[in-house]
Amino acid sequence: MVMDVRSAELTKYAANAMLATKISFINELAGIAEKVGADIEKVRQGIGSDSRIGFSFIYPGAGYGGSCFPKDVQALAKTAASVGAGHRLLQAVESVNAAQKYVLFDRIAKFFDGALAGKVIGIWGLAFKPNTDDMREAPSRVLMESLWAAGARVRAYDPVAGAEASRLYPAQCGSGELTIVASASDALLGADALAVVTEWQEFRSPDFESIRSVLKQPVIFDGRNLYDPGLVQRFGLHYFAIGRGESVVRL
Numbered sequence: 701m702v703m704d705v706r707s708a709e710l711t712k713y714a715a716n717a718m719l720a721t722k723i724s725f726i727n728e729l730a731g732i733a734e735k736v737g738a739d740i741e742k743v744r745q746g747i748g749s750d751s752r753i754g755f756s757f758i759y760p761g762a763g764y765g766g767s768c769f770p771k772d773v774q775a776l777a778k779t780a781a782s783v784g785a786g787h788r789l790l791q792a793v794e795s796v797n798a799a800q801k802y803v804l805f806d807r808i809a810k811f812f813d814g815a816l817a818g819k820v821i822g823i824w825g826l827a828f829k830p831n832t833d834d835m836r837e838a839p840s841r842v843l844m845e846s847l848w849a850a851g852a853r854v855r856a857y858d859p860v861a862g863a864e865a866s867r868l869y870p871a872q873c874g875s876g877e878l879t880i881v882a883s884a885s886d887a888l889l890g891a892d893a894l895a896v897v898t899e900w901q902e903f904r905s906p907d908f909e910s911i912r913s914v915l916k917q918p919v920i921f922d923g924r925n926l927y928d929p930g931l932v933q934r935f936g937l938h939y940f941a942i943g944r945g946e947s948v949v950r951l
Contacts, residue, residue, distance in 0.1 A: 713779070716772035717790060722757040723764045724796035730760040730943025740943025741925060760942040762897055762923035763800035765828030765837035770794070801842040804895055804923045807940050809850065811893070811919060817851030822891035822915070824884055825898025825924075826858035826865050833861040835868060839923065840897045844869075848877050855879045857887040859900055888914040899924040908935035 703711070726744065733740040740760050748755035764770070773794050780787035809816060828838035835841060844854050853876060856865060862880040872878035881887050884903065888894060894915060896903055904926050912918050912935050919938035920927070932939040 713772050713776040716768050717776050717793070719757045720764055720769040720773050720797070721789070721793045723759075723761075723769075724793045724800070726758045726760045727763065727800045727942070728796050733943040734945060737945055738943075739945055743943075760925060761800075761899075762804055762839035762843075762942070763797045765839055766834060767836050770797075770837045801839045802846065803942065804839070804843050804897065804921050805846040807921055808847070808893060808895065811917075811921075811938070811940070814850075816847065819852045819892045820890050820916075821847055821852055821854055822887040822894045823854055823856040824858075824887060824894065824896045824903050825900055826856055827861040827898050830898060830900045833858075833864045835861055835864050838897075840865075841868075843895065843897060843923075844872075844878065848872060853877050853879070855881055855887045855889065855891055857881050857884050858898065859902065885910070885914075890916075892916045893919045893921065895921040895923065896926060897923045899926060908932060908937060912936050 726740070729743065730740040732738075733743055744755075744758055744760070747753050748758055773790055777787040777790040777794070780790065808821065812819060823840060823843070826835055826838065826840045827833055828835060828840075840856070844856070847854055854872075856862070856878065857880070858865065862882075865878070866873050866880055869878050873880065881889075884906070888911060892915065894911060908931075911920065917938075918936055920932060920940070922939065922941040925941045925944065927939065927941070929939050929941060929944055
């Protein structure tokens, strides 16, 4: 496809901004689903089956990160502002995403009635998406930093991003606020709860019975909707996902 330079530049920004918009839309819809008692997974399947919409990038979660989506949405909004063009939708996309990154922390804090000091939270996944060690703008960073501010400690596992987390947070690693472990099961040791932040393949079929027996509190906060609420519940675990009606699945 051949086009002029200005159109090519705008095409690049527009593509990433469109994908980011789909993510923020489904995340905002997940919040509505919880309030009205709907299951966002069923809603996602319903709207995705419409060929005009499709299933790409309509998976609710803990927010998008990385080097492209945040940068390009912000850059396009700034460009629009500099030439006097409207950019309210772009601002909304960014605002929704920023708020979404606090959803897991807010649910953890609510579950423990705000008493997070001294608690240990196991985290599965640090990279902003699977198959990378990139933690730029990653939701895991917002979660960990919020937990530390509340006095909690973190035991975290990521298949490849552990070294990057240690590089980014040397002070927290030195103080014991952050412990990078070598396996998913190690992240559970001594933990009061488990938070799933990145949808790595190895997290998709865990041993729920083992999770239940190791955690001090039998609770999973799933930031990527990896599990079936009914299945998790049968193992005696509290389960909080994104847009899946926590009041229905909580024990």
